[in-house]
Amino acid sequence: MTPLSQLLPGQFGKLASLNPERGVDQRLMALGLLPGMVLKLIRKAPLGDPLAIEFGGQVVSLRLAEAENLIVDVSADCPIQRPRQP
Amino acid sequence: MSTPDAGLLVALVGNPNTGKSTLFNALTGLRQRVGNYPGVTVARKSGTCDLGDGQKVELVDLPGLYSLAAASPDEQVVIDALAGNIAGDRRPDAVVLVADATNLLRNLFLASQVAELGRPVVLVLNQADVAKEQGLRIDAELLSRRLGGVPVVLTSAWKGEGIADVRRAIARALDQRTPMKRVVWPANIAGALADVAATASADTGKEVTAADAQRLLFDGNATTADRIGWTVAQREKTLRSARDRVRNSGYNPMAAEPLVHYAHLRAALEGVVTEGRGKAGRTAAVDGLLLHRILGPVLFAGIMLGLFASVFWLAKFPMEWIQSGVDAFKGVVAPPLDAYPMLQSLLTDGIIGGVGAFLAFLPQILILFLFVGILEDSGYMARAAFIMDRLFSWCGLNGKSFVPMLSGFACAIPGLLSTRTIEDPKARLATAFVVPFMSCSARFPIYALMCAAFIGPLYGPGWESVVMVGMHCVGLLFAVPTAFVLTRFVLKVKPQPFVLELPRYQMPKPRDVLWRMWQNAAEFVSKAGTVIFAITIIVWALSYFPRDAAVADRIKAANPAVSEEVVKAKVQAAYVEQSYMGRFGKAVQPVFDPLGFDWKITVGVLASFPAREVIVSTLGVTYSVGEGAKADSQHLRQAMQDAKWSEGPRAGRPIFSLAAVLALMVFFALCSQCGPTIATLAQETGGWKWAAGSFVYMTALAWIVATLVYQVVIRLL
């Protein structure tokens, strides 16, 4: 179990938990980022923050601080249900 | 907003960037109306749509949103429009849900929320061309059956494909009024929702719909409760126990809504989309380059530099053409009016000169918006915001402030208009507040004049460029701490989440880019043009009257041996000196004395408050080299270099010392001298409070900083 902020660029993970009380997480949930969803950290912005993450066929930016509360399971066998590249 | 005898109302609702506006234009043939609502300004377009059988309905285009849990006022507009809460507006008779066919699951979440309203709906799956290219096959009929028989239409709005089907589907929906299949809430959640609806209705005496109950139960904010007038005291206990009930059934109350909807939609979409062989998009590869750790910022800097270089240098020639066109026009208009000097002066110096000087900036605006349009339509703008976010986040803004500030370097007005994309009203306000600090093109003429007349001759062309570039940074230098203080201590903006979708790249569509450029130009010309027009006449009148013929006679008598040209100039200067503006300038000069300004510069500064570019022509008038002076005018430069203080402690010393020159430029860099900007700021922030605040703050700041510059430099040299 790792915070999303600690993933390496290119690494996949399966969302284990988030904090539904936070506004950012509510937004992400509306976009379909729910526990069990496979996501990928595509890259960090040149200055190290924000991040670009991909899930459900969409690429979304997210600040490093906001990514700390998103816990992902990197050991799950994710790439099989790899999200389609847009 | 609706006409009293209006027929049926149909609303376009969907995620951002799905093609709602494109569909709107295709359906209405672009006969749009813009409606303003008190408080928040949001452009809500409405038009007439022919349903193909002669029946006409009113169609409204709304801002995009991802969820009905309204976070921003922009999203609130959609929710209000759906519920018919906006004064003078009706509840829509049908809703056209526009979804991006390449990402159905996410797009249908909003659709599923809207279904809870029980309105007849049409589901449009747009961008079918892209879906096809990606190898996606979509079974619209199956989806329609799964969603309870609502019409489902595949379209490529941009190509005009499927538009007739949409018309027919709207007619069908209005006729058969089939509602979309709603989610089945787990028993405990359904019970909690029923409790909330019943108690809220009993407490407020108002009708509380199922959709209202969901907002009350699931949303952290109190927007819905406030709307129906359900007080904190009344709702607190009910909501707590309802949420406990949801929690006991195994759902976090804040997550229950998306969890239930997404599960419902996954089932509904089973077998609807089949992935075939398709072209892999190039977006990831392009991002690999444009967002590269090292290449990304280099390319970004290159693009921005190219943009500014073209705005300034490409616009140079058309600007000169406009200027000479204006001069030629003056030349045509003036002679027949020789017998009516007042009318002649009003037309040539006042109206043609003032409005012409303003229109000279049109090429820069056009070119800037051409490039901004290309960057935006291609998908790069979202990446620019992504790259810049880090630099903006520490002072409380975010990447989305980048576009408005960039536009501000050409002209603050389009910059202010583009702050509309920022969701958080406070962050938007803070961005709007700092946009006028950007060195707009109207500041260019005074920098050019001062550099050419003083910096260049004294210190060489190298320093001239340094000062020129430096002046363009002064505003930015003060804007950043201003934003910091404003967001941290005044507005107390909460840290902004920066969840921005990075759309796929696409070839910019010339039609859209040119249309956008045209719209911005038209807005600039019409809105600002009217204000400028009024202001130029006022300034002209103040510097023209009173005009006592005795003044001219006295000067002619005193200078019998001088050429007519010189006498004319002297008369002109004398008139300005004793005009209302001149007298006022002399009275106010002590205020600007610490900045090293004499009464003539003071007149220029005062006349420039409505529009800062007026300074050059006003200095031309007060330094008596004839009207309509240009920045490169040799006479004006000479006259200013020769100008000396005639009285006071500085008598005999040159007025335009290095200290005064720098102080004057810094003053213009920071001062709020643009009527149209103030008017736009008031319009965009929903009141005069912030516009007045901006004016006072910038003007005071300009005075203080320019005073410091003058006092320090004069002591050093």
Ligand SMILES: Nc1nc2c(ncn2[C@@H]2O[C@H](COP(=O)(O)OP(=O)(O)OP(=O)(O)O)[C@@H](O)[C@H]2O)c(=O)[nH]1
């Ligand atoms: N390929 C393709 N592109 C489309 C189609 N319809 C719209 N677009 C493009 O999608 C982008 C977004 O279109 P808009 O009409 O501005 O979308 P919108 O839903 O009004 O967006 P917001 O107002 O931001 O919510 C534009 O670049 C359009 O050119 C389509 O059918 N096919």
Ligand SMILES: [Mg+2]
């Ligand atoms: Mg739109």
